[in-house]
Amino acid sequence: VSADLVSLSAQEIAAGVRARRFAATQVAEAFLARIEVLNPKINAYTLVTSERALREAARVDAVIAAGEDPGPLAGAPYAVKNLFDLEGEVTVAGSKINRDNPPAAQDATAVTRLANAGAICLGATNMGEYAYDFVTINAHDGATRNPHDLTRSAGGSSGGSGAAVAAGLATFALGTDTNGSVRVPSSFCGVWGLKPTYACLSRAGVFPFVDALDTVGTLARSVSDLTRTFDAMAGPDARDPNCGRVSSPLTDTEIDAGVRGVRVAALEGYFARGRTTELSAALAAVAGVLGSNSTVELPRPDVARSAAFLITAAEAGELHRERLVRRAADFDPASRDRFIAGLLAPAAWYLKAQRFRAWWKGEVARIFETVDVLIAPATPMSAPGLDEQTFEFDGATLPLRANVGLFTQPITLVGLPVVAAPIHQPGRMPTAVQLIGRPGSELTLLRVARELERQGVCSAPLALGS
Amino acid sequence: VQINDPAVVAEVTLASDVYERALIDNDVEALMGFFWDSAQALRIGVAEELYGSEPINEFRRKRTVSFTDRKTLGRHVVAFGADMAIVTIEFSVVAFGNPRHGRQSQVWVKLGDAGWRVVSAHVSHRVTPQNSAAFSTNANDGAAFAAAASAILRAPIDPAHLGGVAFNVGLMSNIAAPLMEIELPETVEPAARFIP
Numbered sequence: 001v002s003a004d005l006v007s008l009s010a011q012e013i014a015a016g017v018r019a020r021r022f023a024a025t026q027v028a029e030a031f032l033a034r035i036e037v038l039n040p041k042i043n044a045y046t047l048v049t050s051e052r053a054l055r056e057a058a059r060v061d062a063v064i065a066a067g068e069d070p071g072p073l074a075g076a077p078y079a080v081k082n083l084f085d086l087e088g089e090v091t092v093a094g095s096k097i098n099r100d101n102p103p104a105a106q107d108a109t110a111v112t113r114l115a116n117a118g119a120i121c122l123g124a125t126n127m128g129e130y131a132y133d134f135v136t137i138n139a140h141d142g143a144t145r146n147p148h149d150l151t152r153s154a155g156g157s158s159g160g161s162g163a164a165v166a167a168g169l170a171t172f173a174l175g176t177d178t179n180g181s182v183r184v185p186s187s188f189c190g191v192w193g194l195k196p197t198y199a200c201l202s203r204a205g206v207f208p209f210v211d212a213l214d215t216v217g218t219l220a221r222s223v224s225d226l227t228r229t230f231d232a233m234a235g236p237d238a239r240d241p242n243c244g245r246v247s248s249p250l251t252d253t254e255i256d257a258g259v260r261g262v263r264v265a266a267l268e269g270y271f272a273r274g275r276t277t278e279l280s281a282a283l284a285a286v287a288g289v290l291g292s293n294s295t296v297e298l299p300r301p302d303v304a305r306s307a308a309f310l311i312t313a314a315e316a317g318e319l320h321r322e323r324l325v326r327r328a329a330d331f332d333p334a335s336r337d338r339f340i341a342g343l344l345a346p347a348a349w350y351l352k353a354q355r356f357r358a359w360w361k362g363e364v365a366r367i368f369e370t371v372d373v374l375i376a377p378a379t380p381m382s383a384p385g386l387d388e389q390t391f392e393f394d395g396a397t398l399p400l401r402a403n404v405g406l407f408t409q410p411i412t413l414v415g416l417p418v419v420a421a422p423i424h425q426p427g428r429m430p431t432a433v434q435l436i437g438r439p440g441s442e443l444t445l446l447r448v449a450r451e452l453e454r455q456g457v458c459s460a461p462l463a464l465g466s
Numbered sequence: 467v468q469i470n471d472p473a474v475v476a477e478v479t480l481a482s483d484v485y486e487r488a489l490i491d492n493d494v495e496a497l498m499g500f501f502w503d504s505a506q507a508l509r510i511g512v513a514e515e516l517y518g519s520e521p522i523n524e525f526r527r528k529r530t531v532s533f534t535d536r537k538t539l540g541r542h543v544v545a546f547g548a549d550m551a552i553v554t555i556e557f558s559v560v561a562f563g564n565p566r567h568g569r570q571s572q573v574w575v576k577l578g579d580a581g582w583r584v585v586s587a588h589v590s591h592r593v594t595p596q597n598s599a600a601f602s603t604n605a606n607d608g609a610a611f612a613a614a615a616s617a618i619l620r621a622p623i624d625p626a627h628l629g630g631v632a633f634n635v636g637l638m639s640n641i642a643a644p645l646m647e648i649e650l651p652e653t654v655e656p657a658a659r660f661i662p
Contacts, residue, residue: 212657306645313638325621337630340623341638344615344631349642354656356645361657389535389560396594397565402637 005030007462010076010171010225014118017060017075024060024075028053028120031077035122035169038464042145042154044164046082047089048123053077056120063118071118072228079170081158082124083131084108085205093207094127094157096140096330097323108205109240110174110216110233117232122170125160129332131176131209132316132339133157134184134404135384139332143386146188147463148429152383155188155404157181158219162189165219168462172220172229178210179308180378180408182217183434186420188383190430191460192449193422194218194226197439198415201230204239210315211242212354213308213412221460223450226419227255230442250443259451262444264292267376267436270301271407274393279377279431282423286375286433289455290448296371299363304410307353307360311413314350317342334401361414368438373448375433378420380406382429411436419445421458433458467547474545478574481582482541482553490533498523502577502585509587513606528625535560539567549576561633567592608636 005013005027017024032050039045063070080086083093085104092098106112111121126144128136136159137143144159146152147167154163158175162185165173175182177195186193194217201216208214216233220226227250237243266287275283287293298304317324320339328336367374380403381391390397411418416439420432437445452458481500488496498519501507505518509525516522536559545551555570573586609632616623623631 300644300648303645303648306641309641310638310645321621328624328627333630337627338634340616340621340627340631341612341634343621344612344619344635345638349638349645351656352642352645352648352650354658355650355654356648358657359650359654390565399560399565 006034006168008171009222010073010078010119010220011222011228013076013171014072014074014228017064017118018070020064024057024064024070024118024120025054027075028057028077028122031122031169038167038169041150041464042147042163042167042169043142044125044144044154044160044167044169045079045123046092046126046141046160047086049086049089049121050123052086053120053122056115060118060120071116071232073114073232074118075120076118076171076225077120077122078114078229079122079125079161079164079173080108080111081127081161081173081175083127083176083207084111084124084174085207086111086121086124089124091207092124094129094131094133094138094141095332097327098207104205106205109202109237111205113233114229117228119229119232125158125164125173127160128157128181129335130207130316130320130339131157131178131181132312132335134180134401135386136160136185137334137386139334145386146383146429148190149383151385152429153188153386155185155379155383158217159185159188161219162186162191162193165189165191165221166460166463168464172218172225175217175219176206176209177215177217177408177412178213179312179412180405182215182219183378183408183418183420183432184404186219186422187378187430187432189219190422190424190432190463192220192223192226192458193378193418193420193432194220194230194442194446195418195420196230196234196442197417199242199244200417200440200442201233202237202240202243204237204243208319210312210319212311212315213415215415221462223255223446223453224252226449227252227446230446250446254443255446255450257447259290259448262290262448263294263370263372264290264448265294265296265371265374266292267298267374268295269297270410271376274380275377276381278382278425278428279380281425282431282433283375283377285423285457286421286452289452289457290373290375292375294371296367296374298367298410299360301410303356304360304413305406307356308409308413310345310349310353311357313338313342314345315342317345357413364414364416365438372437372441372444374436376411376436377407378432378434379404379408382431407434415439417442417445419449421449421452422460423458424461470543470545471548474548474551475543477576478543478545478551478553478582479541481574482543482555482572485584486536486538486555490536492529492533494526497526500584501587502575502583503580504585507585509584509589511589512591513609529629533559550574551582608632608634608639611635
């Protein structure tokens with residue numbers, strides 16, 4: 001039974017637990033056993049909260065035994081990026097410095113809401129230090145390895161979460177996305193990713209990176225799980241005044257409604273640069289299923305990326321000022337100098353970036369008057385080797401880490417929701433396509449994603465066997 | 467004068483091998499020993515002009531670099547007589563995440579008991595649109611800016627980190643350039659989200 005349990009989706013596990021086909025405790029034990037065997041190989045988890053998992057599972061089983069409703073995610077085991085507060089645990093955020101902090105007094109709101117829905121927290125996952133990273137090569141905790149090829153990167157900064165989901169060490173995992181940190185691991189690990197509209201999910205109890213851009217997101221192996229987990233976490237939160245956007249509940253029936261009437265266009269120009277044959281094939285397959293052959297260009301996406309880059313640098317540099325001044329030597333050398341440089345960024349850069357952001361929001365809104373979903377690659381390459389520092393793009397050799405977010409970063413600037421849809425081609429590393437919508441259009445994106453899943457174009461198969 | 471006496475070429479090639487190894491290991495003590503101990507020794511680097519063995523040694527001591535992935539792409543040795551040779555090397559290296567194609571010319575002289583020493587050296591990198599950020603005036607301006615800004619902001623930077631910070635400041639400057647050129651209507655306000 002255990003071997004089968006780890007290959008199930010959160011939805012399938014919840015159905016089985018509620019129907020008493022198996023107990024939540026059995027599920028938790030099966031996942032903990034798999035983590036014990038596989039985590040040393042991929043380094044997805046930095047903390048396994050076995051006691052908590054078994055306690056939460058026992059509670060779900062007790063609720064069921066009492067004939068009550070354990071919630072829509074009953075018994076579904078999940079992981080959180082190690083910047084989410086877990087009561088009684090230190091929130092390290094991929095750093096050495098934060099290990100000196102006291103344990104969190106309470107769970108992050110997202111974690112509380114998942115617990116209320118019956119989900120089981122298995123632990124916390126590896127990430128790039130303070131989220132300023134696209135590869136999850138962490139100087140303190142080591143690199144996370146891609147479950148589809150252990151010599152390659154899982155992407156970042158939510159790389160541990162992506163790898164945990166791809167390897168079946170969790171049914172889904174929470175990440176955060178500032179410039180692409182959910183969408184990049186989704187692409188490299190070949191799993192579904194949801195970066196919801198900015199300010200839509202509570203960030204209370206989530207260690208910050210860039211206030212203006214940070215978004216809580218999810219990685220999962222099915223569209224249904226993206227939907228249910230988003231639903232469980234959505235809604236205003238008194239602990240996070242920035243989280244005000246109300247979304248209506250999403251149901252499987254609505255997600256299954258098909259894509260008739262949804263207007264889809266591929267992003268050209270900037271987003272078509274350096275396109276590999278595998279990316280072209282992936283995008284053509286997606287456009288084909290959605291019956292779309294139209295294309296559209298956003299104005300100056302290169303500048304949108306510059307603006308996101310500068311807002312990131314300036315806010316992150318200021319956020320970490322005290323740590324950079326007092327404990328620079330304790331930072332990961334791969335991110336330290338970028339953080340310090342950001343601290344020195346002139347106000348004119350930051351304010352011009354914020355003014356561009358306001359202008360670009362209007363330009364993008366105009367595009368969405370005639371289109372509902374934009375498609376673009378998530379990353380310019382599939383998962384690189386852990387030791388690779390450069391990649392070939394448009395006939396040039398470019399530094400790798402600085403350019404992984406080429407296609408995710410402009411979208412972040414104006415807080416649009418994105419589903420990263422994974423594509424697996426025989427003999428190749430997976431990749432993902434971004435389905436980008438207007439603010440608040442998660443339902444539309446998930447419907448399109450579901451259609452791609454149903455037609456077999458997009459999928460998130462389990463790596464390392466079951 | 468005899469050109470390329472095989473024995474002399476072999477001696478210089480060996481000395482060059484040992485030097486390259488010390489460079490990859492950033493073995494500062496060893497590197498300092500390779501240069502002519504004279505006020506007339508000189509080393510022109512990518513971003514510095516050093517006259518005399520003292521400034522050269524000072525530079526070595528302060529520099530924090532990782533050349534572990536430096537690879538020699540080709541080496542050309544020409545020996546003139548028994549005690550003078552030119553060694554020219556092309557190499558690849560990734561510095562601060564940026565791939566570089568480097569060129570290095572050294573004049574080696576056999577100085578009595580001291581043996582083969584570099585009396586003059588010149589290092590450059592091929593500049594392409596992709597890596598120009600690292601070599602434009604930005605690189606020097608970035609260092610000056612970082613030093614001044616850290617003082618003004620009262621956020622001291624460890625000298626060992628200054629090179630990397632300066633590089634990133636230069637990178638930011640290049641990234642900011644197209645943004646600063648964009649003309650926006652004056653009515654466009656920053657996208658702040660503070661609502662009192």
